[in-house]
Structures are given as structure tokens and as C-alpha cells.
Amino acid sequence: MPPKPGRYLPCFGRRTGGRMSDAVTVRPKDWVPFRCRLCGSCCRNLRGNLMPEQVDAYRLARFLRERGEVEYMEDFYTNYTYPDMLEGFFPVFLMHTTDPDNSCVFLKDGRCSVYEARPRVCRLYPFTAFPGQREKAFNFFQCMDSHSAHFSDGKILVKDWMYQNFSREDREFLTAESDNLLTLGQLFKALGPDRLKENLFQILYYRYYNFDLDQPFMPQYEENTEELKRILQNIVGR
Structure with a gap:
């Protein structure tokens, strides 16, 4: 089974250091002690860990374009992330961090910018x-996690939290991505190191770069993914 971004640390989408034992199952009707204290603790110590998903990158690129900081999707990856390989065969991007505490590049003056x-x-x-x-x-x-102060008081209802923060587009993307990762992972692995390197630009192009910021995300994601599968299947079948 291919590596799945977000599987490594379920509670914060980190690549390493996490186990399923770091999280407990909750139901939509559960009340959970939690209060965000705006401390920025969960935005620190992220070096080599935080992987923005394609839909995240799309939204961030659109947001940053409004501020005149990027023009295209590729600009986001170039300016704010760096490439890496999961398990040696699955290309991903990881968020840049800043010293001295390896905080997210978007953490400014203790707040998310x-x-x-x-x-x-x-x-x-x-x-x-x-x-x-x-x-x-x-x-x-x-x-x-270790941020015990987050769970010392306050209460949130799981279904309310998801209603506020887990959009329909998120759900559509996560469902589609879960289905596609297995096939893509198998194809990447079947390429082998040499052919993976030879075709890396095409992989990055269709998986991460080829998004028009003025068009809806999901149709582009689906079209890009199907085209990437077709290209890789042809290469593997040679």
C-alpha cells in the first residue's frame, strides 16, 4: 500500500513521528475538551513534517495571489515548500519552516498569516x-498530542467542529485522493528509480502544478489525475 500523506501523524498531517496510537476515535456526537489559546504551539517544530495537500496549495495560492505574493500554483510550491520522496518513490512537497523553532513559514508574530x-x-x-x-x-x-493546555478546559462538539471546518470540497477531495493514492503509488513504484527520475517533471506537473487558479479545483484534480495515470500506465507497460 502506498504512503498516504496525513497517515503518518493522523492528528496533524505530519510525515514522521506519529502513530495511530497518537489519536483516539471520536464520534460526531461526542463532546471533547478543547480550547484554542492562540499560542501557536501546533505551528512549531514542523521541519520535515507538514505536507500541504493539492487542495491546500490551490487555496493558499489563490489567497497569496490576492496579496500579490504569487501568480501561479507553481509559485506557491517554489516559494513556500520543498520536494521530498516518501519511501523513496512517492513525490511530495513539505512546507518550509523558519528558525529557531522550525515554525511554519506562515507563522508571523505568533499568529497564522x-x-x-x-x-x-x-x-x-x-x-x-x-x-x-x-x-x-x-x-x-x-x-x-503534547499540548496539554489545549485540552484543559472548554468543550467542542465533534459534528459542529466538522460542519464549520470540513467543507464539502475537502470531503470530495479526501475521498478521491484516498482512492487514487493506491493506484498512483503502485505505478510510481513500478517505474523503478531510474524511470521515476526520468519522468519526475511530468509527475509533478500533473499532480501538483497544472491548476488554473481561476477555475474550480476538483474538475482539474480529476482530469490531471486521470491523465497522469494514463501516462504512467503507458510507461510501465512498455
């Missing part, structure tokens, strides 16, 4: 969601 367009894992914190099976559309989990 892109709050309106922050990634899904940031909006859902202290929860995360994965597509379910059978009758369940999604399974929800609560992060059990």
Missing part, C-alpha cells in the same frame, strides 16, 4: 478525518 486559507489539517485540529468503509462516509480521530 494565512488563517483564512490555512491547510485542512490546521483547520480540523485537534481532529483528523479519513474516508470510512461501508456505511461510514468518514472516520474521525482526536489528536492526543
Whole structure:
């Protein structure tokens, strides 16, 4: 099974250091102790961990374009992320961080400077969601992290939190991405190191770059993914 961005640390979409034991299952009707204290703790110590999903990058690029900081989707990846390989064969982008505490590049003066367009894992914190099976559309989990002050008082209802922060587009993307990752991971692995390197630009282009910021995200994602599958299947079948 291919690596799944977000699977490594369910509570914050981090690539390393997390286990499913770091999270507990919650139900939509559950009340959970939580209060955001605007401390920025969950925005720090992220070096090599935080992977923006394509829909996150699309929203951030649109938001930053309004501020005159980027023009195209590729500009976001160039300016705010760097490339890496999961398991040596699955290309991803990781968010840049800043010293001295490896905080998110968008944390400015202790506050998120892109709050309106922050990634899904940031909006859902202290929860995360994965597509379910059978009758369940999604399974929800609560992060059990070291920021104990977050869970000392206050209460939130899981279904209300998801209603406010887990949009229909998020759900559509996460469901489609979960289905596509298995096929893409198998194709990337089947290419082998040499052919993966030879075709890396095409992979990055269709998986991450080829998005018109003035057009809806999901139709472009679906078209790009199908085209990438077709190209890779042809290469693997040679």
C-alpha cells in the first residue's frame, strides 16, 4: 500500500513521528475538551513534517495571489515548500519552516498569516478525518498530542467542529485522493528509480502544478489525475 500523506501523524498531517496510537476515535456526537489559546504551539517544530495537500496549495495560492505574493500554483510550491520522496518513490512537497523553532513559514508574530486559507489539517485540529468503509462516509480521530493546555478546559462538539471546518470540497477531495493514492503509488513504484527520475517533471506537473487558479479545483484534480495515470500506465507497460 502506498504512503498516504496525513497517515503518518493522523492528528496533524505530519510525515514522521506519529502513530495511530497518537489519536483516539471520536464520534460526531461526542463532546471533547478543547480550547484554542492562540499560542501557536501546533505551528512549531514542523521541519520535515507538514505536507500541504493539492487542495491546500490551490487555496493558499489563490489567497497569496490576492496579496500579490504569487501568480501561479507553481509559485506557491517554489516559494513556500520543498520536494521530498516518501519511501523513496512517492513525490511530495513539505512546507518550509523558519528558525529557531522550525515554525511554519506562515507563522508571523505568533499568529497564522494565512488563517483564512490555512491547510485542512490546521483547520480540523485537534481532529483528523479519513474516508470510512461501508456505511461510514468518514472516520474521525482526536489528536492526543503534547499540548496539554489545549485540552484543559472548554468543550467542542465533534459534528459542529466538522460542519464549520470540513467543507464539502475537502470531503470530495479526501475521498478521491484516498482512492487514487493506491493506484498512483503502485505505478510510481513500478517505474523503478531510474524511470521515476526520468519522468519526475511530468509527475509533478500533473499532480501538483497544472491548476488554473481561476477555475474550480476538483474538475482539474480529476482530469490531471486521470491523465497522469494514463501516462504512467503507458510507461510501465512498455
